[in-house]
Amino acid sequence: MILVFNITGIGQSAERIFYSTFSPQDWDIYISKNGGKTIERFTNHPSLDYDAVISPDGKYVVYTSERSGLPQLYVQPIEGNQSPALLIISNSFQDQAAFSPDGSQLAFVASHEGNSDIYIIPFLPDSTQDISTASNLTNDPGGDFRPAFSPDGKQVAFSSDRGHEIVPHPQFPFARQRIGDIYSVDISGKNLKRLTDSDSWDGSPLWSADGTKIVFYSGRTGKNSIFEMNTDGTSQKQLIEFPGPAVSPKYLPNGNIVFTTWNSEQDFKIMQADKATQEITPLFSNSPDLMFHADIHPNGLMVFHGGNYPETQRQQGKFGFDGNVLAKLTSSLFFADQQIEAFGVRRAFVAPPQIGNNLLFYDAGDIQSFFEYLKPLGFSVFWLPILVIVMFLSGLILGVRNRKKTPFWKYLLFSILTVVAGIATGGLFLFVDVINPMPVSTIRWTMGLLTVVLIVLGWWQYKRTTRLKETGKETYRISKLYNNLFYGLAAFSFLCAVFINHFVNSTIHFYQVDYATEERKPLFILEKEPNTNPANFSVLDSKVTHDGKALIFTTGSFRANATTQGDIWKYDFATKIVTKLSDSPYNDGFADISKDGKIVFRSGRSESFDIYLKTTKGIENLTNDIHRDNFPAISIQGDKIVFASDRLRKDNEYKTMDIFLMKLNPDNSWSEPERISAGKGQNAHAHFSPDGEWVIYTTEGYGINDEQALIQPIIFSPQMYGEIVAYNLTTKERFRLTHNKWEEGTPLWVE
Structure with missing residues (x-):
């Protein structure tokens, strides 16, 4: 998904920020009032509603909704036609609510103080409280998720990634993976206990009604399976034998288990398992395509979130992500005297519009399967x-x-x-x-x-x-x-x-789409050059030039090395002519052009990835070292360059990327790279504001906001990082622009 931010500063014209985010579409809350015999839609809103829980008295449902543009907690009575009410005022992420047994308190996950922590607040369904009144129960630099109260209300169990080092992804060297364990803590924040210690994610703990057991899921068997243990962490054992993955376990009133599973077609279903016989059957006989995270009340109430596949799901020639191009999210955010209104648009590597139009430009995956590819x-x-x-x-x-x-x-x-x-x-x-x-x-x-x-x-x-x-x-x-x-x-x-x-279909089809009307039209077709390997012919980056006259984009291989072919192209909107801008057989790409004609790009022509600048005087290698430098951008004014690099990491460390800034000196030389990103982990995809005073980029510095094992199966996003940050080059102020659990990146700020 690409989010479009309309930024209206004091005395300024409207500007927009686009960035990609891996978010599903059209999740609503569903309810059954008769033990699963029939299902009704409880919410019906174009934004995402998810992670619903029923109050102990059976009168309310609390759930997370993105209808304000941010994930926030809402409460809605089960009976009557009352509209949902915002529970907590905050400019940060809220999710994963859990009731105390007496219904007087609510535990939830929030990013109010930076990373995800567990908070507790009184449950006041008729009031909207400020996040400052909530108590931070965990307050740890790691991420804490999925809280659950003990039956006596004195403890909270939760999962956390605090106990393990973040490790490289086994397949994608640019990405990092986290491992989670189960912990418990008193509601005072004292007596923290670590209950599990495995090399895979243990998550979503829930206490049994008698308070003697905790059920959870674990990936320790090679797939996510349902486990149970004593409340002190002893006697951990697999509870259910099931051929597929199993997460989000809950106890039924009779002591049996419900859980969420999915198949290779990404059909998510809620199943019930008889602990004694091991018989596993669907919880609902007639249900939507996508079902997640059931909550069960003793009186027969059941809630879950999900829905049917979007109409554009799995259809040929669509936008590349499931759902409409416009995600229908709206929000108003404020930073540095600027008001930001957000709208969601689904597409990665999209070229955003310039002044006066709503057109997005991108390549579309018209080939849907391997056999169509041949x-x-x-x-x-x-x-x-x-x-x-x-x-x-x-x-x-x-x-x-x-x-x-x-x-x-x-x-x-x-x-x-x-x-x-x-x-x-x-x-x-x-x-x-x-x-x-x-x-x-x-x-x-x-x-x-x-x-x-x-x-x-x-x-x-x-x-x-x-x-x-x-x-x-x-x-x-x-x-x-x-x-x-x-x-x-x-x-x-x-x-x-x-x-x-x-052997293969190796043409690239480009399209334009009006993100307001979703009208989609072909733009042009790019044919592969005879000596180009089809594996090096995917679009990795695209943007519209600052004057709005041309589209520039990169073709190459996502995981290619410095000496593998990558090329930079330009499509002129007026003449409809495609021109190749790169001039080497090496890995050129990620170009950006200033208004005075300077072209910055990365290239492997030195057999290492370096940042190059092309002017009327020729091509200059600005970094020229053994480090991996990538994703350069140049200010519209042509006097600043930002890029991502692993140059600060030692050889024996897992190399992560930071953002660096170079400035044009009075003698037309360039300054040494200066680090401008903060914190540990991956930082990438920096871009300048139109006035050249801001840099926006993607960072994992705030960690993740939900259990990794629950997010990756929904939409494959191996990086598991991606909040967007705005950094002021003059004041050195840093503002976090996004708060949610979907991977976000590649921000572009345009007029």
Whole structure:
């Protein structure tokens, strides 16, 4: 999602900030008043409503809603037609409410003091209280989540990532992952106890009615499963055997368990499990597509959040994220004498509009599946696994048939070598084409050379087969198998060498969409250059030039190294001509252009990622070191440059990025990079305000606002960081602009 901020400063014209956020759409609260037999929609608002809980007296539902633009707690009576009422006044995140057993207090998660902590406040459904009246129960630099009161109301259990170092993501080197454990604490904030200590996330604790057990989920088995333990942390055991993931457990009044699960199609359902028989059935027989976090009251009331898939879900040629392009969020935020009104727009790497229009420009994923991605000739890649399977089985079958004439182990060896040769041939192609994407010319030379080698080996085996057959030796049958194998592998290599440019659909379709009306029109189509590897032909960045006359964007591979091809392009709106701005075979990208024509970009032409500046005098490497420098931006005035870099991290540390500023000196040289980001962790995607006095960027300095294991399955966002910060270059003031649990980034501030 892209959020659009209309910023109206005192005496200033309206300006807008766009940034991406991974947020779902159209969640509402649903209620059942008869034990799950029928379901009614309890809320119906275009914003997100979620994490609902029922008051102990069964009169109210408290839930989180983003209808004000921020996640905040609302209360709504179950009976009658009263509108929801805001419970707490705050400019920060609130979520994950939990009632005390007597209903007099409410525990919840808030980012009021920076990171996520557990707060307690009196439950006053007829009043709106200020966040300052709430008591911070945990007050720790780590993130604390999903509170639950003990039956006597004297303790709160919760999950926290405070006990583990943040670790690199196993697949994405730019991202970091967190691990959570279960803790308990007195409602006074004293007697903190750590109840679990595992290498995966333990979360969403809930006390049993008698106060002797705590149920929770854990990923310690390799997937999220339901566990139970004593309240002191002893006797931890898996409670339910279930083939799929299981999170958010709750006790039913009869002692059985309900939990949320999902499948590979991202269908989320609420299940119930009989602890004695292990029988698992859906809690509701007729329900929406998406169901999360049920809360069960002893009187038969049930609430959960979710809904049906948005109309644009899984449809070809849509915006790239589920739901409408406009997320229909509104908010008013204030910082430094500026009022900010927020509207949500869904799309990553979008080029926001300039003065006087509502148009967004972006590339759209018109290809939805692997088989749509392949061209007809692309299906020839299946020749390799078919060949290997056929030759493998041929070796075994002929070995059995001819075992009296030829030892079976010789045929078995052939079958084994067939698999090895197939993996080696396919692995080489995969390496040069996908793992380390090389130019098409390099792929052709590599696979062409392999074709020649395999043909030579096949010819040698053919001559050997003829000679063995003439001398009457039965081993000619095995030699013939090798001959067929080598020629078959040569055929695969030949196809890869000659037809590599005809394997996949490698055009990029650009569109424009009016984010107010959602009218969508084609803009232009970019064809891949003949020597460009299709794996290096995805759009990684796009923006409209400051004069509004052109779109600039980067094509490349998201995980490519410095020497892998990446290119910078420009599309002129008036002439409709596409021009390539980069001039090297290395990884160029993330360009930004000032009004006086300076172009800043990152490039791997020094075999390390550096920041370059292109002017009428030529190209200058501004950083020129071994560190990884990326995501540069230049002020409209052309006198300042910001970029992200890992230059402050030591070699033995996991390298995270900080934001650095360089200024143009009076002699036209550039100052040394100065760090302007604060805190630990990842910081990236900096951009200037139109007046050049502010820098906005993405940071994980505030941690996360919900359990990682509950957010990542909803929308895959491996970074798990991304609040937007505005930094004033003169006053050094820093303002946090966003508070929620969805990953947000790539902010752009335009007029």
